[in-house]
Amino acid sequence: MGFKVGIVGAGGMTRYHVPGFRSAGVEVVGLADPVPEARERTVKLHGIPAAYASLDDLLAAHKDVDIISILTPNKFHAPLAIQALRAGKHVFCEKPPALDAASTEQMAAEAKKAGKRLQFNFNNRARPESFAMMEYIRSGEVGRINSAQAVWCRRSGVPGFGGWFTDKSVSGGGPVIDLLHMLDLALHFLGYPEPEWVLAQTFRDFIDNRDFRGPWGIPDVPGGKIDVEAACHGFIRFRTGQVCFVRSSWAEMSERETVSVTFQGTKAGGVVERLFGVDGIDETSVDRCQLFTVEHGRHVNRNVIVPRDDAMGRLRSVQNFVRSLEGTEEPLNTPDQAVKLMKVVDALFASSASGEPVRVAR
Numbered sequence: 184m185g186f187k188v189g190i191v192g193a194g195g196m197t198r199y200h201v202p203g204f205r206s207a208g209v210e211v212v213g214l215a216d217p218v219p220e221a222r223e224r225t226v227k228l229h230g231i232p233a234a235y236a237s238l239d240d241l242l243a244a245h246k247d248v249d250i251i252s253i254l255t256p257n258k259f260h261a262p263l264a265i266q267a268l269r270a271g272k273h274v275f276c277e278k279p280p281a282l283d284a285a286s287t288e289q290m291a292a293e294a295k296k297a298g299k300r301l302q303f304n305f306n307n308r309a310r311p312e313s314f315a316m317m318e319y320i321r322s323g324e325v326g327r328i329n330s331a332q333a334v335w336c337r338r339s340g341v342p343g344f345g346g347w348f349t350d351k352s353v354s355g356g357g358p359v360i361d362l363l364h365m366l367d368l369a370l371h372f373l374g375y376p377e378p379e380w381v382l383a384q385t386f387r388d389f390i391d392n393r394d395f396r397g398p399w400g401i402p403d404v405p406g407g408k409i410d411v412e413a414a415c416h417g418f419i420r421f422r423t424g425q426v427c428f429v430r431s432s433w434a435e436m437s438e439r440e441t442v443s444v445t446f447q448g449t450k451a452g453g454v455v456e457r458l459f460g461v462d463g464i465d466e467t468s469v470d471r472c473q474l475f476t477v478e479h480g481r482h483v484n485r486n487v488i489v490p491r492d493d494a495m496g497r498l499r500s501v502q503n504f505v506r507s508l509e510g511t512e513e514p515l516n517t518p519d520q521a522v523k524l525m526k527v528v529d530a531l532f533a534s535s536a537s538g539e540p541v542r543v544a545r
């Protein structure tokens with residue numbers, strides 16, 4: 184039996200969710216968005232048969248829909264996911280899971296109660312590099328990973344001034360929340376251990392400086408709120424004794440946009456890295472998936488060759504969600520992991536605000 188999906192949110196991410204579901208054999212039955220121009224433009228662009236003003240209307244018109252895919256601004260993730268789960272639907276939800284750990288816990292509890300799948304779009308786990316690296320990690324070839332460094336730093340990448348991205352009450356935060364992919368990937372490689380201590384500092388320099396606007400993002404809203412951080416540097420210690428350094432920025436004077444997780448294991452180290460070009464992906468961008476080992480008394484760097492995926496796993500991640508419902512693949516992430524991730528995010532903000540290390544509750 185083929186699944187049916189309803190899409191909620193008619194913004195930029197439909198470029199991946201719609202073809203992603205279709206490539207996995209799922210029928211896209213309708214799209215919901217409160218903004219008429221947005222939904223009309225998007226149904227036309229993707230040939231979606233029906234448009235609705237809300238998730239309520241979509242659910243009323245398609246009682247047999249199996250999946251709700253949520254790609255709205257972050258504040259709406261939790262209420263929409265909970266509504267869809269209570270209606271008995273599986274939910275695929277964009278990152279971040281929610282604005283904080285408490286709402287993510289609520290989503291996880293609702294999924295459990297409904298007996299439905301709740302999966303998040305941590306698409307960087309679905310990149311060919313990440314699948315390859317996880318095979319080395321799972322096979323035991325890297326040993327125990329003691330430490331990792333998670334970096335997503337943009338030199339000039341504020342995604343619009345005064346829109347929902349820079350309004351903390353809608354986004355939950357700036358790059359800490361928006362670029363949490365590498366923290367998630369580092370935790371994935373580390374085995375999603377329980378976080379214990381977090382020490383961090385966020386910075387707001389350049390957050391309202393037009394010289395730091397990204398080449399993508401949403402239109403500026405004159406007079407809109409800009410109350411999020413521009414950069415964060417943090418350190419996490421897990422109950423296992425493992426550690427992770429995390430760095431994220433939308434605006435910081437560094438050489439070039441770097442997206443990477445590096446780790447040090449007891450048998451090998453490794454890195455999954457994308458260095459962006461001056462304007463996104465161009466001929467100067469670099470992808471790297473490498474292992475660092477000692478072989479026959481010599482230090483060796485092993486290049487792992489994988490196909491290039493410019494979509495950075497965004498299609499493959501949707502396919503994994505569908506295949507996990509079909510029972511042919513393990514889900515790439517779980518609600519419990521999302522809760523742990525958001526506990527770290529909460530603690531990064533709390534530590535920065537208090538100037539103290541924060542102990543993360545179990």
Ligand SMILES: NC(=O)c1ccc[n+]([C@@H]2O[C@H](COP(=O)([O-])OP(=O)(O)OC[C@H]3O[C@@H](n4cnc5c(N)ncnc54)[C@H](O)[C@@H]3O)[C@@H](O)[C@H]2O)c1
Pocket residue numbers: 191192193194195196197215216217218221237238254255256257259277278279304306361401497
């Ligand atoms: N995984 C990734 O690589 C990636 C990349 C970019 C954005 N995202 C995430 O995807 C989500 C959407 O981002 P975007 O760039 O598409 O945003 P966007 O601003 O382009 O689009 C969001 C759309 O949601 C609509 N919307 C708002 N409230 C709604 C509601 N209650 N019901 C239905 N629709 C509603 C808006 O009208 C808008 O059309 C965000 O959570 C963002 O963090 C993920």
